Amino acid sequence: MKITEINHFSHHHKLELSYSGTPYQCDGCKELGFGSCYQCNNKKCDFHLHENCGVAKPIATHSFFKNSNFKLKKKGKRGKTCKACGKDVQGFMYKSKETYLHPCCLELPSTLNGNFNGGSLRLILEVKASTKCLICQNKEIYKGKLKGWAYISSCGKHCYHVGCVNNMNFENWKM
Template sequence: MKIMEINQFIHCYKLELSYFKMPYQCDGCKELGFGSCYQCNNKKCDFHLHENCGVPKPITTHSFFKNSNFKFKKKRKRGKTCKACGKDVQGFMYKFKETYLHPCWLKLPSTLNGNFNRG
């Protein structure tokens, strides 16, 4: 079940789940987003959160990282790099020991299905 409206600690207005047609920057993790997101219901405001950043799991796992329990963190740690993409972590993140991940990487599937061109 999708949560259609949230109140977030980092923003003073309610955020509504919507589909954003243009790319946006998530104000939580500071990464690029596409499609559905939580958007400020004040139309003069340009505040967006990925669904995963708006309603994060407090603790989660991923099969790429065996025996790990990643904890959601709201504050960035200076000089930390995302283990999945190699980019600096600028906002919300998940942390397990000294492994840091942007929230978007934890929702990726463990396997990819499809016809891939090997040209």
């Protein structure tokens, strides 16, 4: 069941779950967002949180890190990047030892299903790309500095970095 209204420590007004018809910057993680978000119900406020940032738990786990607990931090660390998408962590983030994740990246679905060339395609979230990403044409993000998570088809022919998929989704949404 979706939570439709929240009081959040990061804002002094109530936030309502709504659909933003235009892109917004999440005031939690500082990443771009579009679609469903928690938005201030005060007309004078322009405050938005991704759904995942709005209902982020103080402590979370992820299946890729079996023996780790991630603690929610309110502010990112300069020069630190999200292990999943490769982008800087500037606002809300989860941290475990030296691993950083955006709240939205921590909650990525383990599989994506879609259509490709008239057939169905199932993509599975993996810790690293096994082949070149079909979007950026690289195996690593940022010229080998960061592996990044990827969605990979069971046949291994289709590989997409999480960060590249996020960028592509935004570009497609703008059209």
